[in-house]
Amino acid sequence: MTTDSGAASRDSRPASTEAGRDTYVRIDRVTKKFGAFTAVRQVSLDIRRGEIFCLLGGSGCGKTTLLRMLAGFEQPTEGRLYIDGVDVTDVPPYERPVNMMFQSYALFPHMSVFENVAFGLKQDRVPKAEIRDRVAEMLALVQLQDYGARKPHQLSGGQRQRVALARALAKRPKLLLLDEPLGALDKKLRERTQFELVGIQEKLGVTFVIVTHDQEEAMVLGTRIGVMHAGEILQVGTPTDIYEYPTSRYVADFIGSVNLYEGRIVEDEPDHVRIEVPDMATTVYVDHGIAAPPTAEVAVAIRPEKIHITPYKPLEAENVVRGTIQEIAYLGDNSRYVVRLDTGKVVRVTRPNVYRHDERLAWDDSVWMHWHPSSIVVVTR
Ligand SMILES: Nc1ncnc2c1ncn2[C@@H]1O[C@H](COP(=O)(O)OP(=O)(O)OP(=O)(O)O)[C@@H](O)[C@H]1O
Ligand SMILES: [Mg+2]
Numbered sequence: 001m002t003t004d005s006g007a008a009s010r011d012s013r014p015a016s017t018e019a020g021r022d023t024y025v026r027i028d029r030v031t032k033k034f035g036a037f038t039a040v041r042q043v044s045l046d047i048r049r050g051e052i053f054c055l056l057g058g059s060g061c062g063k064t065t066l067l068r069m070l071a072g073f074e075q076p077t078e079g080r081l082y083i084d085g086v087d088v089t090d091v092p093p094y095e096r097p098v099n100m101m102f103q104s105y106a107l108f109p110h111m112s113v114f115e116n117v118a119f120g121l122k123q124d125r126v127p128k129a130e131i132r133d134r135v136a137e138m139l140a141l142v143q144l145q146d147y148g149a150r151k152p153h154q155l156s157g158g159q160r161q162r163v164a165l166a167r168a169l170a171k172r173p174k175l176l177l178l179d180e181p182l183g184a185l186d187k188k189l190r191e192r193t194q195f196e197l198v199g200i201q202e203k204l205g206v207t208f209v210i211v212t213h214d215q216e217e218a219m220v221l222g223t224r225i226g227v228m229h230a231g232e233i234l235q236v237g238t239p240t241d242i243y244e245y246p247t248s249r250y251v252a253d254f255i256g257s258v259n260l261y262e263g264r265i266v267e268d269e270p271d272h273v274r275i276e277v278p279d280m281a282t283t284v285y286v287d288h289g290i291a292a293p294p295t296a297e298v299a300v301a302i303r304p305e306k307i308h309i310t311p312y313k314p315l316e317a318e319n320v321v322r323g324t325i326q327e328i329a330y331l332g333d334n335s336r337y338v339v340r341l342d343t344g345k346v347v348r349v350t351r352p353n354v355y356r357h358d359e360r361l362a363w364d365d366s367v368w369m370h371w372h373p374s375s376i377v378v379v380t381r
Pocket of ligand 2: 063064065179
């Protein structure tokens, strides 16, 4: 299972992602074993020139291992790696057009910020004046232009991380691998740096592969996202693909918040399906066909923001369920509701607080919920 195979809702996917643009990195059936343990399993992936590709997955799923193989610090057990059409599987790290910013981004403690950023350029014997210009440019990029003389121990964690980023960019690699580059930054700085990274990418045209376990970061940064789990790539797609058209229970559940219920296909037509969902004590109507055999064990997934919640019975005949509000979390911009059904299962609903004096829903209120028939994603894996 590599790319988007097994997409139950395939027919409703946008076509924009299918364009065969220029491949810059090709990972071809790569496996990495450490002794008996398989850290990366049969991963095939094409990364396009000039894109920001985000590898997203939980701790220990193999993200760093995959990145280290691209950089050349780790040798695949099986499979081949290509950069710009060249097989680099046996090429040493320093001969690849690649730079990597490590998860533990060790700066040289005895060197100043300036010297840290200049390090790779000095090694490449870049002329002094040019080094000065390029380091200044990089420090400005990460907003540390006044910190050149400081030593790493005189910086905050976030500042050190930005120095590491500047150092990784200074050599202008064609491919930049970043392992959790914004991990040490606080939320605000993280958001700003995310936009800066996108700006840097657009300006320098570098191809980025960014590892993160933060799905929001992957959504903001990534032109495309590869979701990894247990050494495998489960799905590759644009942020919209991954969020709106997950192809497996795992991806649906990992990205964002989701209501996920097991079901059984009771009506299977090319343009619609009906799925019996015991947990909701109802049959869900879906307005598109699915690519699954009638006996498949399917699950229906629906995002909390796609469910309407009202105190009165909606006019729709389909996709309506009733429940009791069990919990409300008021978050200012929106409210989150946990609604208990008669089956004992719960439905999570998010509603934006559009008006200041919004129609109030309270704990223990009896409510109705309904959703559009296109809002359901049916997954088979
Ligand atoms: N040199 C090694 N020897 C043995 N096992 C290793 C080695 N390097 C990594 N592993 C194992 O391979 C798996 C994947 O590790 P990896 O570092 O790629 O995870 P990750 O996705 O980067 O996780 P995190 O988000 O925590 O950084 C882990 O179970 C890890 O313990
Ligand atoms: Mg890691």
